[in-house]
Amino acid sequence: MLSLAAHSLCVRATGYQQSLRSIATVISGNKTSKIVRERLKKEVEKMASQFSGFRPGLVVLQVGIEAKHIRLPNTTTQDEVLHSIMSVNENACVHGLIVQLPLDSANCIDTELVTNAVSSQKDVDGLSCINAGKLSRGDLNDCFIPCTPNACMELIRQTGVFVAGKHAVVIGRSKIVGAPMHDLLLWNHATVTTCHSKTPDLPEQVGRADILVVGAGRAEMVRGEWVKEGAVVIDCGINHVPDETRPSGKRVVGDVHYSSASQRAGYITPVPGGVGPMTVAMLMENTVQSAQRFLLKLRR
Amino acid sequence: MLSLAAHSLCVRATGYQQSLRSIATVISGNKTSKIVRERLKKEVEKMASQFSGFRPGLVVLQVGIEAKHIRLPNTTTQDEVLHSIMSVNENACVHGLIVQLPLDSANCIDTELVTNAVSSQKDVDGLSCINAGKLSRGDLNDCFIPCTPNACMELIRQTGVFVAGKHAVVIGRSKIVGAPMHDLLLWNHATVTTCHSKTPDLPEQVGRADILVVGAGRAEMVRGEWVKEGAVVIDCGINHVPDETRPSGKRVVGDVHYSSASQRAGYITPVPGGVGPMTVAMLMENTVQSAQRFLLKLRR
Numbered sequence: 001m002l003s004l005a006a007h008s009l010c011v012r013a014t015g016y017q018q019s020l021r022s023i024a025t026v027i028s029g030n031k032t033s034k035i036v037r038e039r040l041k042k043e044v045e046k047m048a049s050q051f052s053g054f055r056p057g058l059v060v061l062q063v064g065i066e067a068k069h070i071r072l073p074n075t076t077t078q079d080e081v082l083h084s085i086m087s088v089n090e091n092a093c094v095h096g097l098i099v100q101l102p103l104d105s106a107n108c109i110d111t112e113l114v115t116n117a118v119s120s121q122k123d124v125d126g127l128s129c130i131n132a133g134k135l136s137r138g139d140l141n142d143c144f145i146p147c148t149p150n151a152c153m154e155l156i157r158q159t160g161v162f163v164a165g166k167h168a169v170v171i172g173r174s175k176i177v178g179a180p181m182h183d184l185l186l187w188n189h190a191t192v193t194t195c196h197s198k199t200p201d202l203p204e205q206v207g208r209a210d211i212l213v214v215g216a217g218r219a220e221m222v223r224g225e226w227v228k229e230g231a232v233v234i235d236c237g238i239n240h241v242p243d244e245t246r247p248s249g250k251r252v253v254g255d256v257h258y259s260s261a262s263q264r265a266g267y268i269t270p271v272p273g274g275v276g277p278m279t280v281a282m283l284m285e286n287t288v289q290s291a292q293r294f295l296l297k298l299r300r
Numbered sequence: 301m302l303s304l305a306a307h308s309l310c311v312r313a314t315g316y317q318q319s320l321r322s323i324a325t326v327i328s329g330n331k332t333s334k335i336v337r338e339r340l341k342k343e344v345e346k347m348a349s350q351f352s353g354f355r356p357g358l359v360v361l362q363v364g365i366e367a368k369h370i371r372l373p374n375t376t377t378q379d380e381v382l383h384s385i386m387s388v389n390e391n392a393c394v395h396g397l398i399v400q401l402p403l404d405s406a407n408c409i410d411t412e413l414v415t416n417a418v419s420s421q422k423d424v425d426g427l428s429c430i431n432a433g434k435l436s437r438g439d440l441n442d443c444f445i446p447c448t449p450n451a452c453m454e455l456i457r458q459t460g461v462f463v464a465g466k467h468a469v470v471i472g473r474s475k476i477v478g479a480p481m482h483d484l485l486l487w488n489h490a491t492v493t494t495c496h497s498k499t500p501d502l503p504e505q506v507g508r509a510d511i512l513v514v515g516a517g518r519a520e521m522v523r524g525e526w527v528k529e530g531a532v533v534i535d536c537g538i539n540h541v542p543d544e545t546r547p548s549g550k551r552v553v554g555d556v557h558y559s560s561a562s563q564r565a566g567y568i569t570p571v572p573g574g575v576g577p578m579t580v581a582m583l584m585e586n587t588v589q590s591a592q593r594f595l596l597k598l599r600r
Contacts (some may be wrong), residue, residue, distance in 0.1 A: 132432075201491075245529065
């Protein structure tokens with residue numbers, strides 16, 4: 001089985017140097033994700049040479065508009081979705097299956113049921129109960145880690161800052177970002193505080209964070225003056241705000257007020273170009289990992 | 301399905317009054333567990349009258365010495381344990397199955413595999429990946445919550461202190477206590493910090509806790525002077541320490557230094573007589589809940 005350590009990038013040696021300037025070092029998701037994709041390309045080539053013509057397979061199952069890959073109409077019933085998932089589960093050429101949420105169907109579909117119908121061996125989104133259970137209880141070796149927290153963790157590793165023993169603060173407790181991010185930081189031995197909409201003293205909690213990961217979905221809610229001097233700040237937010245100076249009349253901002261936070265943070269991810277591109281790379285990483293596990297089983 | 305609210309005890313009205321004294325109110329697990337057991341007795345009687353002779357069924361599967369119920373010899377193989385679990389899974393008269401850990405067999409047995417072989421519908425210990433996954437991601441309605449954290453939560457509720465918006469600190473991240481306790485406090489809307497052996501500033505972290513739950517397994521490690529004035533202190537520890545004044549030469553203490561902590565805490569559980577008896581009551585609670593779900597399915 002692949003250990004968590006195996007996840008870590010080959011580019012450690014090129015990691016950022018501790019900044020001596022008072023302005024934060026920008027953690028580029030674009031740059032880091034490119035390195036990951038290049039490494040994955042080599043791993044896929046290696047698999048193809050060892051097992052003639054073998055390719056990792058990924059299926060994206062989506063209901064409704066703007067579909068790619070398996071596209072089911074928005075008249076699809078729950079039974080039809082489940083049946084489609086079962087076919088993919090049984091297809092030995094596919095190593096990953098992600099179900100695009102929300103399921104945009106005219107029929108009533110139980111999202112939890114659908115998410116958990118995906119074989120835990122092919123659940124490269126890491127959203128099934130089984131993978132969530134393993135991650136939350138520290139069994140990281142044979143589970144799939146959701147792509148956004150996995151991306152955040154890789155970006156944190158890129159800074160060279162040690163996670164063990166640090167105080168990490170996560171804002172948000174969603175299934176896709178906050179909750180698995182807590183788990184990943186905890187099992188990398190940080191002391192972790194999870195904050196959310198009911199936290200009354202957010203500025204104070206943020207002020208204690210050596211490592212801050214924000215997945216709150218609120219534009220620029222974390223103010224620079226809250227941030228601890230020298231902290232690692234990872235911003236998962238993607239928010240559209242009005243901007244009359246732009247031709248489109250809007251721009252994309254994160255959940256962190258970037259210009260003020262970058263004055264205090266040691267390291268900070270930009271939005272866009274931070275967590276986003278790394279998340280896509282991590283989906284590829286999980287699919288390649290799944291294909292590798294599949295080949296390992298063939299060899300036994 | 302039974303909601304988390306339905307878990308809460310019928311004795312809310314008899315809850316403790318906010319202490320005006322400087323010494324902590326003792327949260328009695330003995331007293332509270334007795335009330336739970338009496339309520340469960342009535343619920344079982346109700347089920348028996350509605351479905352003639354029906355009884356909630358629980359199986360305890362144990363390998364090695366001091367076995368009760370299903371006792372497998374310590375020469376048992378993994379396949380035999382799994383076969384035994386499958387029989388119980390398929391037995392419609394059984395609504396709960398717990399596997400005593402560690403599995404004390406001369407043969408090599410994969411504990412994770414065995415824990416996850418228990419049907420998630422009968423996993424009243426709440427230790428399978430599926431139940432852990434649901435709890436960790438906030439799907440509390442149809443999962444089983446591990447008995448010790450469930451017991452702690454009931455004892456906290458008994459104090460009348462509101463959990464939402466409070467800062468809770470959990471010491472320990474075990475599958476049985478710390479990790480699910482974090483989840484339960486988080487989804488009851490506390491801001492939760494998880495501390496563990498790698499936490500460098502434990503006294504400081506403890507000092508911020510409105511609610512403190514300790515499951516560290518180290519005798520009296522939490523000192524009274526660390527505790528925040530008025531905090532709710534829940535002690536899951538059971539440690540045997542030498543005591544020459546006792547005929548047995550030893551006594552049982554918790555993970556909290558009780559005499560000093562009770563001078564600062566608002567509410568505190570004693571050891572013994574705190575979390576322990578409530579944990580046993582919660583196993584009964586989960587089994588009754590499982591039997592009720594079973595009956596609900598019959599009615600559909």
